[in-house]
Amino acid sequence: MKRYLLVFDDGSNPEIDLSSFVETLDSGAEMYALDGHVCFLRSNLSVSDLSNRFLKFAGSSLFFIADVTSSDYEGRMLGRFWDFLKQPSFESAAE
Secondary structure, three states, X not given: OEEXXXXXXXXXXXXXXXXXXXXXXXXXXXXXXXEOOEEEEEEOOOHHHHHHHHHHHHOOOOEXXXXXXXXXXXXXXXXXXXXXXXXXXXXXXXX
């Protein structure tokens, strides 16, 4: 699975249903939300597919999604955050 960064603003919908968005993704997809506007995703879908699916929930919110699978990262965060990011990104056996 690849790792993605999703960032968005309030737009016309301050309560975007992130749980419902994740349910529209591929099997095994997961999300770690830092706050109401920044999330990390794990999914086998492409950036384009994720963007198209998020559009249905975003309303007028501005957003971007970036593939951060191969990115270096450091900082001070909770252990659960690092566990989410450091899990191996294996390609699906079906691909």
